[in-house]
Each structure stands twice: as C-alpha cells, then as structure tokens.
Amino acid sequence: MKLGVLTVLMSDLTLLDALKKLKSLGVQMVELGTGGYPGKAHADAHEFLKNPRKLDELLSLLKKYGMGISAFSCHGNPVHPQKKIAQAFDLDFRDTVLLAEKAGVDTVITFSGCPGDSPESTYPNWVTCPWPDDFGKILEYQWTDVLIPYWKEAVAFANLHGIRKIALEMHPGFCVYNPESLLKLRAAAGETIGANFDPSHLFWQGMDPVMAIGELKDCIFHFHAKDCRVDNANTARNGVLDVKHYGDELNRSWIFRTVGYGHDYAVWKDIFSMLRTVGYDGTISIEHEDSLMSPGEGLEKAIAFLKETMIFEKSGGMFWA
Numbered sequence: 001m002k003l004g005v006l007t008v009l010m011s012d013l014t015l016l017d018a019l020k021k022l023k024s025l026g027v028q029m030v031e032l033g034t035g036g037y038p039g040k041a042h043a044d045a046h047e048f049l050k051n052p053r054k055l056d057e058l059l060s061l062l063k064k065y066g067m068g069i070s071a072f073s074c075h076g077n078p079v080h081p082q083k084k085i086a087q088a089f090d091l092d093f094r095d096t097v098l099l100a101e102k103a104g105v106d107t108v109i110t111f112s113g114c115p116g117d118s119p120e121s122t123y124p125n126w127v128t129c130p131w132p133d134d135f136g137k138i139l140e141y142q143w144t145d146v147l148i149p150y151w152k153e154a155v156a157f158a159n160l161h162g163i164r165k166i167a168l169e170m171h172p173g174f175c176v177y178n179p180e181s182l183l184k185l186r187a188a189a190g191e192t193i194g195a196n197f198d199p200s201h202l203f204w205q206g207m208d209p210v211m212a213i214g215e216l217k218d219c220i221f222h223f224h225a226k227d228c229r230v231d232n233a234n235t236a237r238n239g240v241l242d243v244k245h246y247g248d249e250l251n252r253s254w255i256f257r258t259v260g261y262g263h264d265y266a267v268w269k270d271i272f273s274m275l276r277t278v279g280y281d282g283t284i285s286i287e288h289e290d291s292l293m294s295p296g297e298g299l300e301k302a303i304a305f306l307k308e309t310m311i312f313e314k315s316g317g318m319f320w321a
C-alpha cells in the first residue's frame with residue numbers, strides 16, 4: 001500500500017508548495033480534484049485538455065517530487081434533476097476521463113448521484129425506507145429510468161478512453177451508499193463500476209468496514225482515510241440520521257474526524273489487514289474533513305497514525321509454515 005493525500009485540503013497552496021510539504025512528510029501519492037465538489041485548484045481538467053502544456057508541466061512537477069497520481073476526483077451528481085446542474089457535473093466527469101486517459105491515470109472517482117422522484121422534480125430525493133409504497137415507486141424510477149441508463153453510457157464512454165475503474169464513493173444522500181447498492185449498480189452497469197471505499201460514511205450508518213471490505217473484495221478501486229466519531233448519547237436520543245450543520249459538534253449524532261480520533265489503532269489495523277486479505281494494495285488517500293482541527297494539523301496527525309497502521313511492504317514467504 002502507498003500513503004496518499006487528496007490535495008483538496010491544500011487548495012490554498014500552489015501545487016508546487018503542496019508537493020514540497022507532502023514530500024517532506026513522506027507522502028507517496030496524490031489524489032487530485034479535477035472538478036465537481038472537490039474543485040479544481042490543482043488540476044482543472046477542462047483547462048488541461050485545452051492546453052496540453054499544462055498537463056505536461058503537472059506531470060513533470062510530480063516526477064520531480066517523486067509523486068504518483070492515485071486518482072482524479074470529480075465527485076458530483078450527474079443525475080441531478082435540474083438539467084443544467086446535471087450537465088455541469090457530467091461535463092466534469094467526461095473531462096476527467098479524457099484527462100485521465102492522457103495522463104495515464106486509471107481511476108476516476110465520483111458519486112453515483114441521486115435523481116429526483118420524477119422527471120418534473122427540482123431536487124434529489126434520497127429514499128431511506130420502503131413504506132409508504134410511494135418510496136418504492138420512486139426507487140423504481142430512479143434506478144430503472146435514470147441511474148442505470150446513465151451509468152451504462154458513462155461506463156461505455158470511460159471504456160472507450162481506456163478507463164476501467166470508476167470508483168464511486170458510497171455516500172448517504174446518493175443512490176449508492178453501501179456495499180449492497182454499489183454491487184447492484186455494478187451488476188447493472190458493468191465491472192468498471194467499483195468503490196472508493198471511505199470508512200467514515202459507513203461508521204455512522206452502523207456498518208463494520210471490515211465486513212464491508214470482505215463483501216466488496218476486488219470491487220474496491222481506491223480508499224479514503226477518513227474517520228468518524230459517533231456520539232453515543234446524542235445517537236441514543238435521536239438516532240444516526242442527523243441534519244444539523246457539521247459545525248454543531250456538541251449536538252450532532254456524529255462528526256467526521258481525522259483517522260485515529262474516531263476509532264483506535266486496533267480498528268484501523270483490522271481495516272488495513274482486511275484490505276490486504278482481499279488483495280487491495282493501492283493508495284490509502286487521506287481526506288481531511290475534521291471540523292475540530294486545522295487541515296495542517298489534521299494532515300500531519302493522520303500521516304503519523306497511518307505510518308503506524310498501514311501495511312506498506314508485500315508479505316514475505318511463510319517461513320514458519
């Protein structure tokens with residue numbers, strides 16, 4: 001496994017300054033935002049496609065600092081019911097695929113997205129229960145009429161340009177939010193669909209990431225190192241579904257944390273051991289969304305924690321067996 005960082009947390013720095021900092025901290029890979037929600041501070045896919053020289057400069061800079069690119073990220077909602085919004089996210093995705101082809105990057109990360117409840121909708125509608133029966137009709141429309149057709153076509157486009165790994169982040173609020181929904185879309189749209197596995201979104205839903213990794217196995221294309229702290233008292237009172245602002249840390253049922261501040265060494269060692277068991281040997285990419293720490297401090301603490309818990313070397317022969 002290799003230690004990486006989603007450089008969005010360093011968007012206030014130039015890529016040069018970010019790479020200098022990351023190199024000094026022992027980081028090996030970078031995940032670059034190319035559009036969508038992550039923004040494009042360090043890699044504007046549309047601009048790089050118009051000006052190939054910019055891509056050459058990016059690749060030269062990365063080579064100088066000994067960094068590889070684990071993935072391009074353009075998380076968005078390309079099936080948003082407002083067509084202009086959907087088209088903007090879809091364009092970012094397609095530009096990112098084209099950029100990945102030119103840069104020799106094999107993984108593009110995004111969200112599955114979530115449609116509305118009908119063609120006339122204005123906002124996404126995330127269904128969380130089967131009753132009343134209206135919700136089942138919504139799900140049928142979302143998956144059969146919108147989600148599966150979109151991703152079948154998106155997979156075909158990606159494959160045409162040599163991209164075989166579309167890593168969807170399982171995120172509540174979107175149609176793919178757990179292993180079951182990820183595998184459902186993969187079965188319908190093809191094996192180019194896989195997971196950007198982020199344990200933080202699974203922790204608060206009550207899942208065991210180790211078991212989820214065992215369920216997904218080789219469907220895991222990328223991994224985000226982000227933690228989550230569940231407040232047992234607030235959860236006991238109100239459950240895990242929480243719409244309060246992330247900044248209301250005292251009253252929320254859960255908040256995102258830097259790795260090690262939501263779950264201890266044993267939990268994360270089990271996660272990395274299961275990743276090794278199912279054959280994942282890719283990048284562990286730090287994503288910072290800890291409202292109690294500055295990005296700089298959160299990054300440095302995450303790196304120190306991961307250096308102690310990740311498995312970097314390939315396993316040797318079992319001399320004792």
